[in-house]
Amino acid sequence: MSILKNKTRPVFPFTAIVGQEEMKLALLLNVIDPKIGGVMIMGDRGTGKSTTIRAIADLLPKIQVVQDDLFNSHPSDYDLMSDMVKARVQNNEDLLTSFINVPMVDLPLGATEDRVCGTIDIERALTEGIKTFEPGLLAKANRGILYVDEVNLLDDHLVDILLDSAASGWNTVEREGISVRHPARFVLVGSGNPEEGELRPQLLDRFGMHAEIRTVKEPSLRVKIVEQRSKFDSNPYTCLEEFKEQQNKLKSSIVEAQKKLPNVNIDYDLRVKISEICGTLDVDGLRGDIVTNRAAKALAAYNNRNKVEIGDIKVVIKLCLRHRLRKDPLETIDSGNKVQQVVDSILKL
Template identity: 60%
Template sequence: MSTNSKNFPFTAITGQDEMKLALILNVIDPKIGGVMIMGDRGTGKSTTIRSLVDLLPEIKRIKNDPFNTNPEKFLDLNLTTENIKTPMVELPLGATEDRVCGTINIKQIFSSGDHFYEPGILARANRGLLYVDEINLLDDHLVDILLDSAASGWNTVEREGVSIKHPAQFILIGSANPEEGELRPQLLDRFGLFVEIKTINEPKLRMKIVEERIDFEKNTEKWYESYSLDQISMKEKILNAQNLLNQVIIDPAYQLKISEICSQLKVEGMRGDIVSTRAAKALAAFENRKEVTVEDIKKIITFSLKHRLKKDPTDSLSSTNLNKKILELAETIFSSL
């Protein structure tokens, strides 16, 4: 399998299984609501996120359309189409609102009426992925815009009485270094999943990661070939899961237990219940099953709920202990079945 990709192969990434799973689940079911990845520098956040795009299928769009419009919505028209890679758009840290949302040229409207709207990053990300590194350093107003567009699937730009609205359906992926500050809890809650990753400290595993990275940079094409079968297998597994997802069911008793967990953890709102259910279904589909198991729920429950818990200033629980607390509660509640 020859490839022009410059990305490190997703299947070759070692030691960050939770992050990889959270990304895959969002690809299987974009309605999960994106993922926020918190971790130290050099833990492979950006490498893993960028490599994900190589596992995604091509999409068909109207040729040269800046909004990546699906031509199937206009079957009655004879449109020229093209296949493109699923878009992966990265948001620069210093981006302005105009660059994100697009701009309306009022003068152009009055002079000719043509091409008065310049699409922005949200247009390019439509039907794809939008990645924001160091999202905790982004202006809160822009984060609000991204989250609102990701949730609604639309971007609206207004200027001097002129309004433009276009589809903006994308999976929002944020990453950040905790040393540079945290996201506001109100914003954090709106991400579907939350994953914390740590620097790998096991010496042999660190050595393996270093050796593989050096080999990859020495001969990218040849090295990528060695993972081609793994990449193809993973791509097919994700596509199969996407097709299977609507057939996956969850026992109402399990659904009730998820809500009991959320209730006992005092999770505000219903996002925790909904995301946990969606993530568990996506995991079952990924493993080629049509029914959610208790193990599926236990596997996704921490990164579905941890970022939604109220932080008590007097609580000294570490991240690891917080995971343990959620899992122990899940074990207790599901043991009554």
């Protein structure tokens, strides 16, 4: 029985996924720099959205947490600690730590606000004076990935809560004058099918990047995808062994990029070009400028460079801006192509 208990269900290897380069790149950059603000993945059914998201979570190195802490608190980073752990640090208490897999939390469509944010036991607080908090999915997702499938079908106010927490890194629950606050730093990944309705523009704008995926049309690629999946389903451990070296190589590239990121610079001239593109495209607010700068830096770090090049901006800018353009129902040109035209005219190599 104990042997069965220790056997975790194998996850399809990230490096075995064929095609869908936009989605893979957006996920990798958000993992390198979670402050990019998450990814919205829109595309056809059955294109491997969920498989890819689970695969990226499985690829990440284990994280160090304070043992028995409800919020996966970091033992030394103040920003990633719950208030209880901070109090213990201030009292010079020794913290026991352990290593866990990066949390990957699925948010079900029918989730309530209490299930997402957590609840305070009011009765116990009033009768015994003890502040008891039952953590929700945001607590479990701290320092991990929160995945919302069919995000366009989720209640708008819940999407608002998720985006607020993802942006601020904190979740606050208030009931009857009692308040509990805890860290909620996670990469928010939403996926959906455009046929089932679009997200409101103001919510869409809050996602850092927007990847569009289409069903592969090329017959030989389709055959390769089916073969890869069949191979994994019939013998997952052989498939994992086959991609072990590539997985380890990518894992170390991510770790190196995370270390390198704080030292990556982007020249003033390039920052001006990014803002010129955003201005020409009439992008509301400055979120587009900020996210493009961050994503370009993350890509430079991933490519083992300390300086952002024009090529980095060209690769990421469509992902960062296409969902921020104002939609004109009479416009025949796709928003991604519109971004590309402006980029090509302003960023001449």
